Amino acid sequence: MSEDLQETGAGDRPGPVTATATPTVTDTTAATGRAYGGADPVPAASTAHVAGAGRALRGAATGGGRARRAMGRGRGRHRRTGRVTATDDRPATFRDVFGVAEYRALFGAAVLSWVGDYFAKVAVAFLVFSNTGSVLLSAIGFAISYLPWVAGGPVLAALAERYPYRRVMIICDVARMVMVGLMALPATPLPVLLLLLLGASLLTPPFQAARSAMVAQLLTGDRYVVGLSFQNMAGQSAQVAGYALGGVVAAIDPHAALVINAATYAASTLLLWRGVRPRPLPVVHTERRSLLRETFDGLGFVFGHRVMRPTAMVVFSVVGIIIVPEGLAAAWAPSFGGGSQVTGLLMAAPPIGAVLGAVVTRMTGPERRLRLLRPLLLAAPLLLVPVLAAPPFAVAFALVLLAAAAVNTVLVPLNGLFVQMLPNAYRARAFGIMQGGIQLTHAVAVLVAGALAERLPVPLVIGAWAVCGLLLMAVSVTTWPSRQVIAEEVARAAELNRAPEPEAPAPMPARPPVPAQPAMPARQPVPAQQVLPVPAQHAASQPVTT
Secondary structure, three states: OHHHHHHOOOOOOOOOOOOOOOOOOOHHHHHHHHOOOOOOOOOOOOHHHHHHHHHHHHHOOOOHHHHHHHHHHHHOEOOOOOOEOOOOOOOOOHHHHHOOHHHHHHHHHHHHHHHHHHHHHHHHHHHHHHHHOOHHHHHHHHHHHHHHHHHHHHHHHHHHHOOOHHHHHHHHHHHHHHHHHHHOOOOOOHHHHHHHHHHHHHOHHHHHHHHHHHHHHHOOOHHHHHHHHHHHHHHHHHHHHHHHHHHHHHHHOHHHHHHHHHHHHHHHHHHHHHHOOOOOOOOOOOOOOOHHHHHHHHHHHHHOOOOHHHHHHHHHHHHHHHHHHHHOHHHHHHHHOOOHHHHHHHHHHHHHHHHHHHHHHHHOOHHHHHHOHHHHHHHHHHOOHHHHHOOOHHHHHHHHHHHHHHHHHHHHHHHHHHHHOOOHHHHHHHHHHHHHHHHHHHHHHHHHHHHHHOOOOHHHHHHHHHHHHHHHHHHHHHOOOOHHHHHHHHHHHHHHHOOOOOOOOOOOOOOOOOOOOOOOOOOOOOOOOOEOOOOHHHOOOOOOEO
């Protein structure tokens, strides 16, 4: 089974299902099916083949040679092996992604919210510390914004499936704008400020779940994978810029940083209102249950699914591996003879690696991206094992950066695989479950590693953690679902997500023409008081006179 994962992963969501054949999927979805060995269990038509056929038909009017060349370009699959050629493996471009106008608005709103959130985190930590002088209370103020994801993120994310995604995002942005605006008032007491921050943070899970579900609606095919990689890169850049600029503004006036955050929510609301068109819910639920029961239903669906369960476990595992060097950066820095500057560089290595991973994702085609999945899953923890030897700072920085790049390169196709399996009825809940699981994994991994670092050297903890992660990844890649199982689940999700087309009413039968009535003869005048002759059976009872 080890070679089954050599081309494992996902790039795309399933394409439209035809009315007369087995569900067809896009070129990368077909590659996902082929990635698990053997012949295609689900007949699939690549988009390149369809596009080539279209070019051939158009070229037939101007010359048969050009039509034949176009048809040849469109085939794109080797006749005997069934493998996709380089024509099918062309990655989507950023122009393809940002050519979707609604995605541009959604992306802009997300970036504004991210930058504003980091401004607020720095400002709140600064305000708490300046008013109390307590490092612990300042850290609590910083951590409050992450609490909803850990405490009840999946439950809150389930709200996004009760209402249209656009409406959920706009309401969340307006409410957060109001609460952060109240936080910016100089007269706001510190306890009230922290409560307002908690209230604003509670709206993050439904907003993020609705946004993630809508991105999967707007971007199809390889555009989803490339768009997600660029979004991750932008998120890391927004984190660096938000913390840097937010720190400068908060040092001058922390209330001004909160005003800027409220303004970003207002701008995000405007972008969503003007740039994203209203859509109904993908699935209308006739019967509603409590949020808690719906959340457990979503958990049961994700972790009871034969493909989504291993995908989720791999994602949680790799993020739990890479977070430890970042979480222990402050304790690791003294071993290099450095202080806050070395700590900052160690914490900056994962975001830089994430940007590098996004670039690699963009430059590799869907087929190669799938082939890299297995080795990169093993490379991520393997790159951190040499930390056991306590290398110099430059080597340690490079190892953390490369491990983060490997993790972020595999997260995008894993996300794409996850999206392919999702029925519309579980989309927002599943994204909330994954995001909440990632945040919980971060917290648990850092807490456990920090407890170990209290008694053991930090390089030993990081290196041993990486060895455990390597063993876990080795088990994961050898027990990965077969190619046939994944292809079956892709087809099943595509069938579930296909909107039933209303049947056209049966045509009414043509109404036969009414035959022309013969002209009635002119009525003869009747002399007065003359009794008309009547049939015998009516003569006694129905005398008719004029």
